[in-house]
Amino acid sequence: xxxxxxxxxxxxxxxxxxxxxxxxxxxxxxxxxxxxxxxxxxxxxxxxxxxxxxxxxxxxxxxxxxxxxxxxxxxxxxxxxxxxxxxxxxxxxxxxxxxxxxxxxxxxxxxxxxxxxxxxxxxxxxxxxxxxxxxxxxxxxxxxxxxxxxxxxxxxxxxxxxxxxxxxxxxxxxxxxxxxxxxxxxxxxxxxxxxxxxxxxxxxxxxxxxxxxxxxxxxxxxxxxxxxxxxxxxxxxxxxxxxxxxxxxxxxxxxxxxxxxxxxxxxxxxxxxxxxxxxxxxxxxxxxxxxxxxxxxxxxxxxxxxxxxxxxxxxxxxxxxxxxxxxxxxxxxxxxxxxxxxxxxxxxxxxxxxxxxxxxxxxxxxxxx
Amino acid sequence: xxxxxxxxxxxxxxxxxxxxxxxxxxxxxxxxxxxxxxxxxxxxxxxxxxxxxxxxxxxxxxxxxxxxxxxxxxxxxxxxxxxxxxxxxxxxxxxxxxxxxxxxxxxxxxxxxxxxxxxxxxxxxxxxxxxxxxxxxxxxxxxxxxxxxxxxxxxxxxxxxxxxxxxxxxxxxxxxxxxxxxxxxxxxxxxxxxxxxxxxxxxxxxxxxxxxxxxxxxxxxxxxxxxxxxxxxxxxxxxxxxxxxxxxxxxxxxxxxxxxxxxxxxxxxxxxxxxxxxxxxxxxxxxxxxxxxxxxxxx
Amino acid sequence: xxxxxxxxxxxxxxxxxxxxxxxxxxxxxxxxxxxxxxxxxxxxxxxxxxxxxxxxxxxxxxxxxxxxxxxxxxxxxxxxxxxxxxxxxxxxxxxxxxxxxxxxxxxxxxxxxxxxxxxxxxxxxxxxxx
Numbered sequence: 157x158x159x160x161x162x163x164x165x166x167x168x169x170x171x172x173x174x175x176x177x178x179x180x181x182x183x184x185x186x187x188x189x190x191x192x193x194x195x196x197x198x199x200x201x202x203x204x205x206x207x208x209x210x211x212x213x214x215x216x217x218x219x220x221x222x223x224x225x226x227x228x229x230x231x232x233x234x235x236x237x238x239x240x241x242x243x244x245x246x247x248x249x250x251x252x253x254x255x256x257x258x259x260x261x262x263x264x265x266x267x268x269x270x271x272x273x274x275x276x277x278x279x280x281x282x283x284x285x286x287x288x289x290x291x292x293x294x295x296x297x298x299x300x301x302x303x304x305x306x307x308x309x310x311x312x313x314x315x316x317x318x319x320x321x322x323x324x325x326x327x328x329x330x331x332x333x334x335x336x337x338x339x340x341x342x343x344x345x346x347x348x349x350x351x352x353x354x355x356x357x358x359x360x361x362x363x364x365x366x367x368x369x370x371x372x373x374x375x376x377x378x379x380x381x382x383x384x385x386x387x388x389x390x391x392x393x394x395x396x397x398x399x400x401x402x403x404x405x406x407x408x409x410x411x412x413x414x415x416x417x418x419x420x421x422x423x424x425x426x427x428x429x430x431x432x433x434x435x436x437x438x439x440x441x442x443x444x445x446x447x448x449x450x451x452x453x454x455x456x457x458x459x460x461x462x463x464x465x466x467x468x469x470x471x472x473x474x475x476x477x478x479x480x481x482x483x484x485x486x487x488x489x490x491x492x493x494x495x496x497x498x499x500x501x502x503x504x505x506x507x508x509x510x511x512x513x514x515x516x517x518x519x520x521x522x523x524x525x
Numbered sequence: 526x527x528x529x530x531x532x533x534x535x536x537x538x539x540x541x542x543x544x545x546x547x548x549x550x551x552x553x554x555x556x557x558x559x560x561x562x563x564x565x566x567x568x569x570x571x572x573x574x575x576x577x578x579x580x581x582x583x584x585x586x587x588x589x590x591x592x593x594x595x596x597x598x599x600x601x602x603x604x605x606x607x608x609x610x611x612x613x614x615x616x617x618x619x620x621x622x623x624x625x626x627x628x629x630x631x632x633x634x635x636x637x638x639x640x641x642x643x644x645x646x647x648x649x650x651x652x653x654x655x656x657x658x659x660x661x662x663x664x665x666x667x668x669x670x671x672x673x674x675x676x677x678x679x680x681x682x683x684x685x686x687x688x689x690x691x692x693x694x695x696x697x698x699x700x701x702x703x704x705x706x707x708x709x710x711x712x713x714x715x716x717x718x719x720x721x722x723x724x725x726x727x728x729x730x731x732x733x734x735x736x737x738x739x740x741x742x743x744x745x746x747x748x749x750x751x752x753x754x755x756x757x758x759x760x761x762x763x764x765x766x767x768x769x770x771x772x773x774x775x776x777x778x779x780x781x782x783x784x785x786x787x788x789x790x791x792x793x794x795x796x797x798x799x800x801x802x803x804x805x806x807x808x809x810x811x812x813x814x815x816x817x818x819x820x821x822x823x824x
Numbered sequence: 825x826x827x828x829x830x831x832x833x834x835x836x837x838x839x840x841x842x843x844x845x846x847x848x849x850x851x852x853x854x855x856x857x858x859x860x861x862x863x864x865x866x867x868x869x870x871x872x873x874x875x876x877x878x879x880x881x882x883x884x885x886x887x888x889x890x891x892x893x894x895x896x897x898x899x900x901x902x903x904x905x906x907x908x909x910x911x912x913x914x915x916x917x918x919x920x921x922x923x924x925x926x927x928x929x930x931x932x933x934x935x936x937x938x939x940x941x942x943x944x945x946x947x948x949x950x951x952x953x954x
Contacts, residue, residue, distance in 0.1 A: 159627045163620060164613075265614075269607035270664070273576055274628035275600045275671065523580035557874050691872055699869035720830070720838065720873045796835065 157276060157284040165289060168254055172296045179242065179300060183307040186235055193217050193232075194310040199319075211319025214310065219322050233323045236311065239304045243336035246297045247348030248373040254289055255352020256365035259520070263360045278520050286353065286513055290346050297345035305337055316424060328494060329426035331381050338498040343505030348373055350512040357516055380501075385428040387500035390487050394433060395420050397474050400484040402430060404443075404473045412443050412477070414484050424491035435481040447476035527590065529554045529675050529707045530575055534584035537570050544570040546731050548584065552709065552724065554674075556738070557701060559722030560711035561801055567731040568711040569608065572679045575709070576605050589674055601631050604668035604706075606678040610660045614653030618646050618663060622670075629671040637670035644696075658689025662696060669700045676700075678710035682717055694721055715798045727801055729808035739797060746800050749777045749790040767803040778803045825862055826854055830871050838873055842881035846890065850905045861891060861899045 162169075194200045199207065199214035218232040229237075259282075262268040272278050305312070314320065315327055326333045335344060351372060356365040397404075401417035416430035432440040450473045489497065528551045535548040545567040552558055560568050573579040574586050577594025591599050612621060618641060626632045641648065644662050646655070652663065661681055668676055678697075682690040698721060701708060712718055718725070726736040735742065746766070754775045764780040778795060795803075826849045828842055836844075849855040861882065868875040882899050885891040890903045927937050 157628065160624055163616065163623075266607065266609070266611035267613055269578070269605070270611050270613075270667070271624075271628070272578075273594075273600065273603070273605040273607075274625065275597050275630060276628045277594075277597055277600070280597075523578065556876075694872035695869050698872055698875060699865055702865035702868045702875040720832065720871070723874045723876050794835075 157281060158288065161285050161288050165292070169292065172292070176296060176299055179239070180303050183235070183239065183303055186231070187307055190232060190307065190310065199310070199314060208318045211314035211317040212321070214314050215319050215321050215324050218311070218324065229323070236308060237323055239307070240332050240336050243297065243300045243304060243341060244332065246300055246341070247344040248370060250293045250297070250345055251348035251352035251369040251373055252366045254293060255349045256356045256369050257362040258285060258289070258353045258356055260356030260360060260362040260365045264362060279517055282517060282520055286350075290349055293345040293349045294342045297341040301336055301341045327424070327426065329489065334384070335380070338495070339502045340498055343502035343509070347505040347509040347512070350509040354512045354516055357519055384497070384501060385489065387504065388489065388493050388496045390428060390489055392485065392487050393419060394437065394483055394485045396483055397478045400430065400486060402474070402484045404477055412440055416484055416486050419486055419488050419490075422488065422490045426489040427486055428489065429487045430484050432477070432482050433485045440482050444477065444480045444482070446480070447473060450476050527554055528552055529589055530709065531587045532584065535574065535581055535586050536583040537574060537579060538582040543731050545574070548733055550726065550733060550736055554707045555705070556707055556724040557722045558707070558709040558724040558726060559718035560709060560726045560728060561715050561718060562713065562728035563805065564713055566728045568728055569679055571728065572677050572709070572711060576603060576677055601629060601671060602674045604671055604673035604676045606664050606668045606676070606681050608679045609684060610664035610681070612652040612660055612664060615651060617649050617651050619648035621652060621663060621667060625667045625670055631672045633670050633672050637666055640666045640670070656689070657685050658692060661685060661689065661693050665693065665696060665700070669704070672704065673706060676706050676708045678708065680711055680713070683712065690717065697721065715801045719797050725797070725801070727804045729805050732808070734804040734808055742800060743795065743797065745782055746778060746780050746795045748793045748795050749779055750793075751775060751790045767806055825860065828862065828867055828871060830873065839877045839881040839884070842867070842878065843884055846885055847905055850890065850901070855901050857901055857904060859901045861901065863898055
């Protein structure tokens, strides 16, 4: 059965190996020049926590100048973006091309009548296939992730110190970075695979199963970031607007909102939400009357490091609001929760994959046709 | 002699329609059994139940004394060739033999190799490029080389040209002569089965109409022709399978265990094809109270 | 070694046809005592017929004393068919020719002669068995 699994999987394995090799070669070829910028910016030789300035310099060097004809983004930005995308969609590709056809093709072509009548039970047939290809899925996806992490290590270091900007602005908790680094790729890979197999078994035809797998995978990409903050207990703190590095931002009706950027005493924390509270800790939902005149005429939310409009800027607004005793309540995950969150999310997807696999075993042995 | 397939009141229903109903058979070992009937009669359903691809709705079925597909040991004792000989188009002939070797502990590699050589198949050729006859032969090799006690073939020659058909049956008979294996093969044409089968089951409209060794069936069925008789005044003690009347003559196909003594009848033998056709006609006549409709097996 | 063939339209059971062909070969001198009959497997494969059919034919030949099975080796011819001495053929032929002349004079056509001969032959054979 191991031989048969390999023989039927051979083409896909070779494709994956080739893709992995190409990925590695491209990034390895780009590594010396990234390293060059890393050193020339002076960031490489800076150690400790006070290197934020040099980190910004490094990121700026990566993001500016020397773009390809007419394209504003530098090769580093493009490469970074594409490499993250590859890791992100690898589980979907695996689900679609490895998972969906696994059972569906056998049912469509009628070859199940050949294979399931050899001296091997359906359970054993599926178990060997799921185990071997599942492990391959995890290995391939995690390899992509590790190779990318090796290449982008300086960037990750810079962003971690607060020097991130534009395309390099996501910390390791970011929506695109968290599922593509650490161990989460393992969970996504095996769950994407299991999802494809299940879809193929239920729909009994490969192409519709591929479409369904893609649709569910895309939906999961939207749902998971909403669930993620709660995979491990969050922490709360209340602090001043200034200490939170917060700026007032305004929504449709001048509701009071804050975009906090730091948690005092917890560098590298992941801020999940921040809202205004008054002196007694009650949520404050609107700008104090006295500060109304400072609100810019057009409702603009300022995200980032400073005012970009003329007229009464956020700093004046911030000070006015702060002077009314309004502070920022932050809900966050400290940096130390990174690995627990990684384990929780990976565990969640592994459990889901196992549940899907169990369903497949049950369903496969129902002798309807 | 032990039975290779034993069924008791076996039935299979899809939603509202019965594909097979009230099937009670005891097929003895050591025979080549022909399962014949029109399309949609339930032949594939019966064979799928025997291989364990389907589970019964009512009744029981035992194959070689066990529940079908009960485990690897049971699967090893039954060889199966599905309709249209499904094979992996992208795998070569040699790959298919390797498949057989890896998935069957009882695999006889020497037998498989000899057969492929004799058939003139190129081991490196992909199965998708083989002709219909070659595919059937390769699939038969896979079924035979695992040395089963029972071979089940679902319409193995239905889509083959006459030469491929003959070659396949020749090959099958040689395998039967070489190994001690019982065979059950289905067809909707009796001519496919006449030479090869020594046991026949006629399945029409999801029910078994007649079953037994060919010699016995031919010995107990006779064609009687004589002067025109009233349908009501036909001789007793004879089971009339089919009757046709002209204004002067009556012809009956009867089943009886003893000789026919009435001198008014001219008695002659019946060929297997005519016998099967008579039972098919008998089934087609609407019987009051029979609400079982035909079901085509969905492919 | 002789080769069998089968006429599926003759209405004669396959095993009977095999027996006839062996007897015919013996009469024609194609088979002699000690010759081996084709193997069951080869006959079954060659004609695409059930091996049991071949076995049945060979068993019948054994019963008639014309063949004997040697387990593991094959089936061999053990007897001969006495076609009667050729000397008897001459007078019988001349009697038959005289009878044919009489039948023609009585007005019988070819088919009537054949039918008369066939029915008489059949009833005579049945009398032999009874």
